[in-house]
Amino acid sequence: MKIDINREEKTPVYIQIANQIRHQIETGEIPEGQRLPSERKLADFLGVNRTTVLNAYSTLKSEGILGSFVGNGTVVQGAAISRTEESQRISAEPVWNQLLSRYAGRFDSGLVKELLELASRSDVISFATGIAAPDSGPIEILNDLEEALLEKANIRALLHSPTEGFLSLRRAMCAVMQKRGVYCTADEVMLLAGSQQGIDLAARILIDPGDIVVIEEPTYFPAIQVFKTAGARIMTVPVDENGMKVDILEQLLHRYRPKLIYTIPTYQNPTGTEMSLERRKRLITLAKQFNVVILEDDAYGDLCYEGSQLPLLKALDDSGYVVYLSTFSKNVYSGLRLGWLTADKRIIKEFSMAKQLMDLHSSSLAQWIIERFVVSGGLDTHLKRVCVEYKDRRDVMLLALTRYAPKGMIWNKPRGGYYVWCQLPQGLSADRLVAKAAEYKVSFIPGTPFFCTARSDAFIRLNFTYAPINRIEEGIKLLCKAMKELLNENHNDASDHVVEVNPII
Secondary structure: OOOOOOOOOOOOHHHHHHHHHHHHHHOOOOOOOOEOOOHHHHHHHHOOOHHHHHHHHHHHHHOOOEEEEOOOEEEEOOOOOOHHHHHHOOOOOOOHHHHOOHHHHHOOOHHHHHHHHHHOOOOOEEOOOOOOOHHHOOHHHHOOHHHHHHOHHHHHHHOOOOOOOOHHHHHHHHHHHHHOOOOOOHHHEEEEOOHHHHHHHHHHHHOOOOOEEEEEEOOOHHHHHHHHHOOOEEEEEEEEOOEEOHHHHHHHHHHHOOOEEEEOOOOOOOOOOOOOHHHHHHHHHHHHHHOOEEEEEOOOOOOEOOOOOOOOHHHHOOOOOEEEEEEOOOOOOHHHOOEEEEOOHHHHHHHHHHHHHHHOOOOHHHHHHHHHHHHOOHHHHHHHHHHHHHHHHHHHHHHHHHHHOOOOOEEOOOOEOOEEEEEOOOOOOHHHHHHHHHHOOEEOEEOHHHOOOOOOOOEEEEEOOOOOHHHHHHHHHHHHHHHHHHHHHHHHHHHHOOOOOOOOO
């Protein structure tokens, strides 16, 4: 590829570059399918700014002459065609790489899709999904639903609701929050299509591209994707047995002044740990000192199996720095897709306007069902029952790990939530274990997706709420069998490569 730049011409340099590349493609000097030099390499060769080459390539991409493909760089797609030819041409299918926005390439929901597919297979013992047991939901809330819906007084369940949610339900949620130590009014509560939507809305209204977001590591991996999609710079703080290490957070706050702190202080996903009361208080103090918003994700807080619950960050916040998120997906029915947000009423207005553009309002039917359930006292009764059930499932899993786990494996005992976090024996790869466990029809999540910077292949997350309780021990036994097979393979491989070393004389 030969390019001559005439800096005395009035034609911008990037246009000169684009014109010459186009000509060489049209004449066949540069064949279709050929990979062009990277923007940086061509810029260095021509002695121009990288942006100049970027603009030239972008011009040709907009004409359909060049295309960008992951792993292949910039590739020639074909010669330019005249406007007459273009008007006569009928494409067999859209050229998606030209039509998708840059936003579309920033996230990957493949893992979530695979997990949901696995959960639907009856032949797989799944420890992977973050889903409640299908048979643990309070089916009584659906009894006589059809008859109740036909009553004229309940027709609102099939009509629109305000974007923030029905006022009567928001008032009921104030009573729920009061039991959690938070005193709020209806205009400080907003209903969501699950707490995941709350994370997305927070990113939309609080984060500009380039803003710094601090997260725990490891943490809920869809949240990582949301913040990356928003163009945030992500900084991480490690988690230990007492939750986020607030002393390290303080150093980041002094140096970088982030815009948002995202934390799961209670029964954290994926580790199941709890932030200590001392750290919770310190975190609130730091938020005030550095004027930074805390997004408290509390999907699992009500699922406490022993001892007493620690106060919410929102309960410790007297200045409005905490935006609190929770959901009914984890403790009632995941398919309801209903959560809520509690925050200062001034920011609720911002969330509401953003949500209105997104989906207008959350499901009226789901709101109506939950309102009946909360007001009747059914939620409190259900939580007591499901906590007993999930504690039993957790204990069965922990006992099975004690019986079958290979030497060197370490795991925690969470006081609540869904997950047991395990560190594999040294030399065992979580990613390799996924494939081996699949041979035994057992699934789990490797720890890798939960890390943003300090990638680790040494951890796995096991869910104890979804699999039938009478299959948990079987699943753990098979999983540990897969681990031991891999460890034996590693040992045999190491033995095959033993080299005799003679002394140096």
